[in-house]
Amino acid sequence: MLFVAMETAIDVLDERDRRLVAALQCDGRLPVERAATVLGLSARTVRRRWSALFADGIVKVVMAPQLPDGTRVMLLRVRVLRGRLDAVTKALAARDDIPFIDVSAGGDEISAIALTGSGPRNRLVFEQLPATSAVTSVTAQTVLHVFRDAADWRLDVLTARERAALAPRGRPGSAGPLDATDDLLLAALADDARASAASLAARTGLPDSTVRRRLTALTARGALRTLVVVDHRRLGLAVDANVWLQVPPDHLDEVGRRLAQHPAVHGALATTGQANLHAAVWLPDLEALYHFITEDLAGLGIHSVDTVLVGTAVKRPGHLAYRSGSRPSSSRARPNSNRLSMLGPAISSASSRTLG
Numbered sequence: 001m002l003f004v005a006m007e008t009a010i011d012v013l014d015e016r017d018r019r020l021v022a023a024l025q026c027d028g029r030l031p032v033e034r035a036a037t038v039l040g041l042s043a044r045t046v047r048r049r050w051s052a053l054f055a056d057g058i059v060k061v062v063m064a065p066q067l068p069d070g071t072r073v074m075l076l077r078v079r080v081l082r083g084r085l086d087a088v089t090k091a092l093a094a095r096d097d098i099p100f101i102d103v104s105a106g107g108d109e110i111s112a113i114a115l116t117g118s119g120p121r122n123r124l125v126f127e128q129l130p131a132t133s134a135v136t137s138v139t140a141q142t143v144l145h146v147f148r149d150a151a152d153w154r155l156d157v158l159t160a161r162e163r164a165a166l167a168p169r170g171r172p173g174s175a176g177p178l179d180a181t182d183d184l185l186l187a188a189l190a191d192d193a194r195a196s197a198a199s200l201a202a203r204t205g206l207p208d209s210t211v212r213r214r215l216t217a218l219t220a221r222g223a224l225r226t227l228v229v230v231d232h233r234r235l236g237l238a239v240d241a242n243v244w245l246q247v248p249p250d251h252l253d254e255v256g257r258r259l260a261q262h263p264a265v266h267g268a269l270a271t272t273g274q275a276n277l278h279a280a281v282w283l284p285d286l287e288a289l290y291h292f293i294t295e296d297l298a299g300l301g302i303h304s305v306d307t308v309l310v311g312t313a314v315k316r317p318g319h320l321a322y323r324s325g326s327r328p329s330s331s332r333a334r335p336n337s338n339r340l341s342m343l344g345p346a347i348s349s350a351s352s353r354t355l356g
Contacts, residue, residue, distance in 0.1 A: 010231065010233045010234060011234070012233070012234060012235070012236045013058070013234050013235060013236075015157070016041070016045075016049065017049055017053065018155060018157050018235055018236070019039055019157050019158060020035070020039070020046065020049055020050060020053070021053070021059055021155060021228060021230055021235065022154060022155040022157050022158045023035045023038070023039060023158070023162075023166050024050075024059070024061055024226075024228045025153070025154050025155060025228050026154070026158075026163050026166035026167050026168075027166055027167060027168040027226070028061040028193045028194060028224070028226025028227070028228065029061075029168070029193060029194055029215075029219070029224060029226065030166060030168075032046045032047050032050070034165075034166070035166065038162055038165045038166050039162070054194075058230060058231070058234060059228060059229070059230045060192075060228075060229040060230070061192070061193045061194045061226055061227070061228055061229070062190060062191055062192070062193050062226065062227050062229055062317060063186060063189050063190045063193050063224070063225065063226060063227070064149075064150075064151035064225040064226060064227040064317070065099060065227075065317050066225075067115065070117070071115055071116070071117070072115070072116045072117065072142060072143075073113060073114070073115060073116075073142070073143040074113070074114045074115075074116055074140050074141065074142050074143070075111070075112075075113060075140070075141045075142075075143065075269070075271055075278060076110070076111065076112040076113070076114055076129075076138065076139070076140050077109060077110075077111055077138070077139040078092075078109065078110040078111075078112065078129060078135055078137075078138050078139075079108060079109055079135070079136045079137040079138075080108060080109070080110060080134050080135055080136065081133075081134050081135075081136060082107065082108060084133075084134030085103065085107055085108065085110070085134075087134060088110065088132065088134050088135065089101060089103060089110055089314055092110065092112055092315075093314055093315045095124075097114060097115045097116070097124070098112050098113065098114055098115075098315070099113055099115065099315065099316075099317065100112060100113035100315060100316055100317075101113075101313075101314040101315040101316075102240075102242065102310045102312070102313055102314065103310070103311050103312045103314055104308050104309065104310065104311055105309040105310065105311035106309075106311070107311065109308060111242055111308065111310075114140070139273070141271040141272050141273040141275070141276075141278075142271060142272045143269050143270070143271055144269075144270045144271060144272065145253075145256065145269070145270040146268075146269055147256040147257060147259065147260035147268035147269065147270065148259075148260035148265060148266070148267060148268045149266075149267055150227060150266050150267060150316075150317070151225055151226070151227045152260070153265070153266035153267075154263075155235055156263035168219055168222070168224070169219070169220070178223065181206065181210070181214060182214060182218060182223070184204050184206070185200060185204060185206075185211065185214055185215070185218070186218075186223075186224075188200050188203045188204050189224070193224070193226040193227075197211045197212045197215060200215075227317055229316075229317065232282040235282075236284055237264075237282035237283060237284055238283075238284060238285055239281075239282065239283045239284065239285060239286060239288065239289050239309070240280075240281075240282055240309070240310035240313065241280075241281050241283070241289055241307055241308065241309050241310060242278065242279075242280055242281075242307075242308045242310060243278070243279040243280075243281060243292075243293070243305060243306070243307050243308075244275035244277075244278055244305070244306040244307075244308070245275060245276070245277040245278070245279065245297075245302050245304070245305055245306075246274055246275050246276060246277075246302065246303040246304040246305075247276055247277045247300075247301065247302055247303065248301060248303065249276075251300070251301040251302075252270055252276060252277060253270075254300075255277060255300045255301065255302065256268055256269075256270050256277055258300065259277070259279050262281075262292075262296060264281045264282060264283050264288075264292060264296075265279050265280070265281050266280055266281070266282055267279065267280035268280075275304070275306060289307070293305055293307060
């Protein structure tokens with residue numbers, strides 16, 4: 001079934017496992033021994049718990065999606081007639097240029113991310129969606145600046161000292177452009193960023209020694225930017241919401257940076273339009289969301305707040321609640337390209353052509 005009610009019961013990971021997930025957020029290829037030393041656990045415990053979390057599909061480490069230079073990103077809010085939501089959502093989920101899709105808890109709105117070229121008009125936004133009978137309105141806003149995306153977000157269960165000790169040893173952007181061998185390795189890591197050197201050698205045909213040397217170099221230059229995919233509810237964060245804010249231009253940068261430091265905010269984007277700042281938040285419950293809106297946002301000069309509860313995260317990096325016959329191919333863009341991983345789980349052929 002495509003849509004899952006927000007009230008669906010789900011087991012929350014214990015504190016030890018949540019700390020182990022947070023450690024992977026610091027470094028997706030974190031060695032067992034270093035995690036054990038920093039977290040005060042035995043290497044055997046770390047290895048056993050990570051193996052269980054990976055094997056059960058609770059946690060997955062992937063490469064953070066990268067966007068080629070020149071790619072524009074648009075936030076879409078699509079209002080849909082009740083009873084037609086499933087068809088439109090499935091059609092959008094099948095598109096490679098739509099990497100992120102949320103469906104509102106109310107069941108009448110789709111929030112999505114569309115990747116577009118540098119041209120002034122996007123066919124999906126200006127022609128295909130408006131022409132679809134199930135769609136009642138479409139709002140499109142271009143992303144101007146990324147303050148935080150999902151790869152930057154950290155579960156708030158580690159100390160600052162622990163995070164610093166777990167971070168990879170490297171300096172982002174400290175070396176020149178990547179070559180074809182680097183690209184080949186990054187593509188092989190796309191769906192499993194913790195793949196071993198031996199596995200990567202078998203997959204790419206490169207010598208094991210070359211793979212190890214290149215991985216060391218990529219780590220040193222900060223080129224291995226990973227994303228931990230885990231259901232936020234397993235972390236004790238039951239509420240998923242998109243918050244659209246209207247902020248005066250002279251406060252936009254400051255407010256965006258403030259939001260990017262908030263532990264609940266896993267995505268913060270400046271956009272075009274009247275609601276010019278978007279925040280994606282994960283919180284324990286509705287009372288925490290109320291506190292976020294009425295207290296954490298207070299005093300920031302925000303003119304208006306529009307909050308939409310997410311009922312289902314249909315499509316996000318590493319997670320697709322609906323899978324069609326073919327899976328979108330992994331991006332092979334270079335890690336120094338534009339980033340946006342925040343947006344951070346079939347219909348008839350005629351309907352597919354309408355949005356294709």
